[in-house]
Amino acid sequence: MKRALPLLAAMLAMPISAAHAQDYDARVARVLKSTPLIDGHNDWPEALREREGDARWTMDLNDLSGSPERYNTDIIRLRRGKVGAQFWSVWVSPDLPPKEQVEQTLEQIDLVKSICTRYPQTFTMVRTAEQVRRAHRAGRIGCLIGVEGGGQIDGNLSVLRSYAELGAGYLTLTHSRTIEWADSATDNPKHDGLTDFGRRIVAELNRLGMLVDLSHVSEATMRDALAVTKAPVIFSHSGARALNDHPRNVSDAVLALVRANGGVVMVDYAPPYVSDAYRRWSADAAAEKTRLNAPPYGGLAIGHPEKAAAAYATWLAAHPAPRVTLAQVADHIDHVARVAGVDHVGLGSDFDGVGDTLPDGLEDVATYPALLAELMRRGWSDADIAKLAGGNVLRVMEAAARVKGELAS
Numbered sequence: 001m002k003r004a005l006p007l008l009a010a011m012l013a014m015p016i017s018a019a020h021a022q023d024y025d026a027r028v029a030r031v032l033k034s035t036p037l038i039d040g041h042n043d044w045p046e047a048l049r050e051r052e053g054d055a056r057w058t059m060d061l062n063d064l065s066g067s068p069e070r071y072n073t074d075i076i077r078l079r080r081g082k083v084g085a086q087f088w089s090v091w092v093s094p095d096l097p098p099k100e101q102v103e104q105t106l107e108q109i110d111l112v113k114s115i116c117t118r119y120p121q122t123f124t125m126v127r128t129a130e131q132v133r134r135a136h137r138a139g140r141i142g143c144l145i146g147v148e149g150g151g152q153i154d155g156n157l158s159v160l161r162s163y164a165e166l167g168a169g170y171l172t173l174t175h176s177r178t179i180e181w182a183d184s185a186t187d188n189p190k191h192d193g194l195t196d197f198g199r200r201i202v203a204e205l206n207r208l209g210m211l212v213d214l215s216h217v218s219e220a221t222m223r224d225a226l227a228v229t230k231a232p233v234i235f236s237h238s239g240a241r242a243l244n245d246h247p248r249n250v251s252d253a254v255l256a257l258v259r260a261n262g263g264v265v266m267v268d269y270a271p272p273y274v275s276d277a278y279r280r281w282s283a284d285a286a287a288e289k290t291r292l293n294a295p296p297y298g299g300l301a302i303g304h305p306e307k308a309a310a311a312y313a314t315w316l317a318a319h320p321a322p323r324v325t326l327a328q329v330a331d332h333i334d335h336v337a338r339v340a341g342v343d344h345v346g347l348g349s350d351f352d353g354v355g356d357t358l359p360d361g362l363e364d365v366a367t368y369p370a371l372l373a374e375l376m377r378r379g380w381s382d383a384d385i386a387k388l389a390g391g392n393v394l395r396v397m398e399a400a401a402r403v404k405g406e407l408a409s
Contacts, residue, residue: 024373029082031385036084036136037368038390040266040346041146041215041237043089043353044073045111057114065364072351072364075122078141080366084390085132085142087169087236088112089353091149094177098154105152109145109166116143127167129397132390146213146236149175150182150201157204169397170211170234173198173221183218185247193220194228202228209404211396214238215248215268215348222254231403232262232396237348239273240265240335243328246273255340262399264392265340266348267332269362274329277322288315326361330374333388342384346393347371 048056051069064074078086090108092101116123124135126142135142145168153159153171160171173194174184181198183189194202202225205212212233214222226233235258241249250258250265258265271278292308336345351358351365361370372385380388 040348047352077366172213193224237268266346
């Protein structure tokens, strides 16, 4: 009889576990019915431009799950993920000449608007928090625009104002390169943060009602922007530096400043920002590529691409990438909520901007409910999940609009 007790207990536990899973799913569905889920950063427009060329203007965007390009985003999966609104990144390479950056930014904005025009039952352009809520009630996905790099304004306030007029909702102050008025997190600093012109940019963003996005910028730039801005800031796609000491992530000291500012850190899924082990492996992998290919004399296989590729494949087989998981992304969300407060955390996936590798369980835009359910299992209340999903960024948008009104009066 004693031997049967563990088996009986296991059998009884199975339906309870299934019931709990169903309960989390039902809770997530209830939250996302009343609160729009808003992702701070998705690179789908740029991915379409890079991979599809002119076909991006006419191709069917409903189901790309079978595409050899391995998109993370399409209409069917956005619906499965219960997405309520999306900040679409209109990123262009910071290595392009400034005029080309402006031209390609305008083209990317046009593509976002074109997608909304082609699929009016699915998408609608929005600019304000109330418009997001209205679109959500109507069953449409609100489309917001984020310009991902200060270099994309070509040092010209008129260009910035034109982006705002066209519907851009935020400007990321830098991307991967330090620019003439702001230091990047992933380049050598030149200004110890923002220059005087950089401070003018922040002030102009406040006046325009655009959000100041501090992802990609150096910590000195973060601190300078937080000292200048009159409106809450966002980090559209960043993690917690205490969990992974990547310069793109946000330190606890800055998280405290974000709390005081009223801003929100929208947590990124990119493995190098999520996992310290993956970050270190990435550095080793890059070093191995350099060892094989470094010009003009050092590369062990330079001038022999097939030999270099075979040697790199052998290295990868011996040094597989560390596993990165949904639970680790939840760890970053938990940490930001603990340090800055649950009112100051959001979601910023970086889908279609990080290549083929994403955390297990977060492979595409259909997976947001699974992440929210994981946080519920950790004890998050429905009210706190609603803040994370979209409530916090809606509050920030409303605050930025109020500041715009105050500065205009």
